[in-house]
Amino acid sequence: MAEMSFEPDDVLSLWFPDNGHWEDDEAHGAFWTERMQGGMDARIIADYAELTDAAARGLLDHWAETPRGRLALLIALDQFPRSLWRDTPGAYGQDIKACRLALEGIENGDFDRLAPWEQGFFMIAISHCEGPDHLKRMEMLDAIVQGIVDRLPEHLASRRERFLSQQARVKGIIARFGRHPHRNPILGRVSTPEEEAYIAEGDFPHLRRPGT
Numbered sequence: 001m002a003e004m005s006f007e008p009d010d011v012l013s014l015w016f017p018d019n020g021h022w023e024d025d026e027a028h029g030a031f032w033t034e035r036m037q038g039g040m041d042a043r044i045i046a047d048y049a050e051l052t053d054a055a056a057r058g059l060l061d062h063w064a065e066t067p068r069g070r071l072a073l074l075i076a077l078d079q080f081p082r083s084l085w086r087d088t089p090g091a092y093g094q095d096i097k098a099c100r101l102a103l104e105g106i107e108n109g110d111f112d113r114l115a116p117w118e119q120g121f122f123m124i125a126i127s128h129c130e131g132p133d134h135l136k137r138m139e140m141l142d143a144i145v146q147g148i149v150d151r152l153p154e155h156l157a158s159r160r161e162r163f164l165s166q167q168a169r170v171k172g173i174i175a176r177f178g179r180h181p182h183r184n185p186i187l188g189r190v191s192t193p194e195e196e197a198y199i200a201e202g203d204f205p206h207l208r209r210p211g212t
Contacts (some may be wrong), residue, residue, distance in 0.1 A: 008063050008072035014043065015075050022117060024088065025158055031117070032159075035079070044083040052080040054096050066099060067110035071118055074101050078125040089187055093127070099129035099137075102113050106144065116151045120163065123148065127170045130179045138171040170205050
């Protein structure tokens with residue numbers, strides 16, 4: 001696939017398969033586990049490296065002109081680098097751009113046109129992005145996450161508490177440290193003694209398993 005032939009559906013058909021996962025609680029839980037626990041790494045490394053690079057270089061910015069195009073670009077900027085460049089600084093290299101894309105989508109109404117599980121990746125991108133306004137953004141997300149939860153169908157009710165508790169957990173980490181300390185070794189940052197203790201525990205939000 002030539003670089004300039006990439007289309008939003010190249011991302012969306014992979015990340016949001018039309019397999020009815022949203023109709024069953026167990027299947028939907030598997031959907032999240034696969035994406036949050038590295039289950040997509042091999043496919044992204046094998047088939048989506050060029051697309052991820054194109055997104056990082058700004059060649060796919062025009063996708064943001066539509067709601068679903070914005071969603072696809074958000075995944076390519078926020079999720080794909082974490083697979084392709086896992087455990088390197090490149091994994092976080094597009095966080096600022098992804099966060100801005102998500103915030104703009106909330107502001108312009110693109111976010112409102114998406115399914116709750118699609119909206120969840122806006123929440124994740126905003127949560128991922130470090131910076132001086134990180135805690136302020138996390139506090140803003142309280143209402144956004146509640147809106148996502150309120151839209152979940154009853155048969156996916158088990159996801160409601162998870163969305164809410166994950167939001168509270170990440171907000172607590174940012175309030176405590178001002179950043180994601182587990183990135184310190186990868187980014188060459190010096191950890192405070194409190195951060196060293198936190199890192200040693202290894203209980204990070206992005207490693208959280210369903211039901212915990």
